[in-house]
Amino acid sequence: MVTDAPPLPPASVSSTPRSRIASARRQWGFRLGLAALAVATALLTVWAIDSASESQYYAAIAVSMSQNPANFFFGAFDPAGTVTLDKIPGSFWIPALFVAVFGYATWTVVVPNALAAVATVVVVAVTGQRLVSPMAGLIAGAVVATTPILIAVSRSNQPETFFVLSLALVAWAAARALTQRSLGWLIAAGLFVALAFQTYMLVAWAVWPALALAYLVTAQPVARRVWHVAVAGAVSIATSLTWIVIVSLIPADSRPYIGSTLSHNPWEMVFGYNGLGRFSATADSSEYLSFSPPFSGDPSVVRLFTEQLAGQIAWLLPAALLATGVLWMLRFSRPVTIFLGTWLVVFAAMFSAVDGMHQFYTAALALPVALLIGLAFGVARQRDILWPQVSLIAVTGVTAVLISLWYPGYSTVVSVVQAAIGAVAIVLVFAASGRRNQTRRFVPRWITALVATLALVLTPAVWAAVTIANPSDINPVAGGVSEMGGGGPDGGLGAAPGQGGAPGQGGAPGTGSPQVGAAPGQGGDPGSRAGQPGGAQNPGIGPxxxxxxxxxxxxxxxxxxxxxxxxxxxxxxxxxxxxxxxxxxxxxxxxxxxxxxxxxxxxxxxxxxxxxxxxxxxxxxxxxxxxxxxxxxxxxxxxxxxxxxxxxxxxxxxxxxxxxxxxxxxxxxxxxxxx
Structure with a gap:
């Protein structure tokens, strides 16, 4: 006998359309928040673009690459295709296309990087939203959008921002690969690693240990996990080496000289000059040249918290480490937690150990930092657990105050204001707890989320914003260029940005030798634009x-x-x-x-x-x-x-x-x- 199904309880009947409405509101809220983040990032990176940080050396490369297909592929420095730049030219392909279409101007070589920064924020936010919630995604996106050194380098034509965007795409694909245990998505992540390799070479491979380790702990048979990692890794490595292999197969007399090499060899350029040559202890001058920009102090375990780097990247590093522990204790996805946590540790160790570097190398740390904090806060919020939310806000506020008190030139007032906002955010978090049981109705959820986000990013946001008034073509950094821009071989701040070698001497970064055709006190990064605030007193402006x-x-x-x-x-x-x-x-x-x-x-x-x-x-x-x-x-x-x-x-x-x-x-x- 067929009987009618029992009627659903009234609560169940009404819950379906109500949940759909709530879900739609969350999606619209996420889209509006994402649009706001994109606009804010665009303002930070594009505002006053005519005074942005333009390296003439890299601008000349974009102009030369726009001349013909051969120059475009090889990355020729000069229009005649005599010699290439000292990197794989992936970061310059888009700027070269801009120059080809719109002609050369400061904006045509800088705006592509600014747009890459906007895209990075969007990709990170979408990744966080997919993994946890809209709030997690928006917080992660906000952290990226207010990372000072990322904003600074995005306002230049240095080859960094496209690398960061490529890594953001790695994180987006890896999130799907780890949650869906998918070989296809793992291969996609590996291909994005290969894309990152075309922009910044070997450092791109440093994300693979985190990705491989995370995939190996996914819930599937061991043999399948190992096979998937092997296949994706092989595809990634093979694709990464495509440019090098093609160039090496072309007769030496039919291509430009490979820049910064002893043997006219792309393998040497990538693995020698841009690989082992960055670590002085391993440099072999008979096999390859070495290069160590002297802008970030000496290698050490606390390098990221020294005066040259603290204001650029360190604001949220303690919170990111805490967030890793939070995700682990809350039993969030083990593979995702291992991926992001290992990524953070590997990159932090790498930047702490390299012999010399520009501060903007550390911009890549923004990605694991942002996702860890966004996911940890979002999971705690989603599960209505108070202590992680309160702890993240408190640690961030304390870090900002300590950095501003420890080093001169930082705004203590701003950090104190952030700490005060953090206290308000903690009160709101407590007030919003238990909302699922309808026990508290003090303020809308979005206000709590907004105040909490401000409590996390206010100081780095201000530090990033003032960069607009302090451009540096040689060594883009956030905040006051004259205070934080340079440093001699010992990492001190005695030299203004644009000074290589010892303070007051010209020279190529890390050499301490005079730059050809440059007056004493000039030199540093290639092709500097003179007359920038905080830089050396060079004559002329622009080209x-x-x-x-x-x-x-x-x-x-x-x-x-x-x-x-x-x-x-x-x-x-x-x-x-x-x-x-x-x-x-x-x-x-x-x-x-x-x-x-x-x-x-x-x-x-x-x-x-x-x-x-x-x-x-x-x-x-x-x-x-x-x-x-x-x-x-x-x-x-x-x-x-x-x-x-x-x-x-x-x-x-x-x-x-x-x-x-x-x-x-x-x-x-x-x-x-x-x-």
Whole structure:
């Protein structure tokens, strides 16, 4: 006998549409919050873009790459495709396309990075929302959006922001792979690791230990887990090496010289110069060059909390460690917790151990920090557990106050205000507890969430915002550039940003040797734009600044413009407008001439064997090159450069012996080598 099913209780009948309405409200709230985060990030990164931190060296690369497909693929520094930059060019492909479409301007080389930062915030927020809740996602997104060093580097054309975006995509795919135990999503995560490799090379692989370990603890047969990790890892590594393999298979005389190498070899550039060469203890000068930017102090276990880095990234590091423990104790997804916690530890250890680095390298830490805090707070909120919420707010507030009290130049007032907001947030958290039982109805949930978020990110948000008024093309950092921008080899703050070597000396980062064509007190990161607050007193602004450096730092921008006009008027049938010693000296001329053909002797740091002396002499004999822009004293700066004792020094000496000063040129640094 068929009977009717018993009627549902009234509560059950009404609960379905009510839950649907609540779910719809949460989704709309998340979308509105996500839109607000995207707009806020865009304002922080795009506002006053004309005064953003533009490295002329990297801007010249984008211009040169926009000239033709070969330059685009290889990452050629100069329009003629003589030498490449010292990295795989993945971070410059989008800026190069912007330049190709819109022409060169500060915004065309900086806005792509700003947009990458906005995309990163969105991806992280969506990942947090999918793993836990809309609140977890929005808090995670807010943490990323207010990470000071990420905002600072996103307002520049340094090759970092696209790397961070790639890692955000790794986290998004990994979240699906770990929760769904899916080989397809694990392979996707591995492919995003490969994408990150194209932007920042070996450091991208540092996320694999966390990803592999997390997947190996998922609930499925051991053999399947191992097989999935092996397949995804192999695909990831093979895809990562695609650019290197293709370039190495092309005959050496059919491609640009691979920058910052001894052997014209892309493997050396990636695994030597940009790998082992970053750790001085392992550097082998006979096998590869080394490079250690002197901006973040000495390696140590507390490096991330030193004066150079604390204000850039350390605000939420203690809270992130606490969040890892919270997620573990609350029995949140073990694979996800292991993935994010291991990622945080591995990257923190790596940045603490590398010999030298720019502060903006640590921007990648924003991702595990944000997701750990967002997920921990969201899970505790979802389960109505008070102590994790209160603890996270309290630890964050205490950290902000301690950093501001410990180091000069930080706003103690802001951190105290954050602590006060934290006290209010804790009260609201207590007031909102038990809401599921309808025992308390003090304030809307969104107000509690907003105040709690402010209690977590207020100080770093302010520190990030003031970066807008303090750009630095050489070493983008958050806050006051003059206070926190640089440091000599010992990591001290005596040097303004833009000073490499010992304070007050010019030179390439980490070398302490004079920069070719730069006045004393200049140098640092390649192709600096002069006249930035807190930087060295370089003449000129915008594209002319690098040219001012090439003239010894004594000519005004108008004189530099006169020299560019003179070179263009007298180029004749020569293929190259002029040759300079080092890519940094060439960058300003390339930009000032909208992609003029300049020969950068020795590449980035005058240390590359390109061109050789015989090749240089042949260029002169064939009429392809006539003018050479040297330091004010022939045989001076270039010959003294620690990395140019061979090829560049030989060419410098040959020019001094066989060429004459172009007396009608606007500068006595121009030599005429016409035969």
């Amino acid at each position: 002319m600044a690098g040219l001012g450096q090439a003239l010894g730092g004594t000519a005004a921008s108008t004189a530099s413009a006169d020299l560019v006009a003179w070179l263009q008027e007298n180029q004749g049938e020569a293929h190259y407008l002029v040759a300079t010693f080092g890519a940094r000296s060439a960058a300003g001329i390339i930009l000032a001439t909208d992609g003029g053909s300049v020969l950068p002797i020795g590449g980035f740091n005058s240390s590359d064997a390109v061109p050789t002396l015989e090749e240089f002499r042949q260029l002169v004999a064939d009429g392809d090159l006539r003018y050479v822009l040297t330091a004010s004293e022939p045989g001076g700066a270039a010959a003294r450069d620690s990395g140019s004792s061979s090829t560049s020094a030989q060419i410098q000496a040959w020019v001094a012996e066989n060429c004459t000063v172009a007396t009608d040129a606007p500068s006595n640094a121009v030599y005429d080598c016409a035969i």
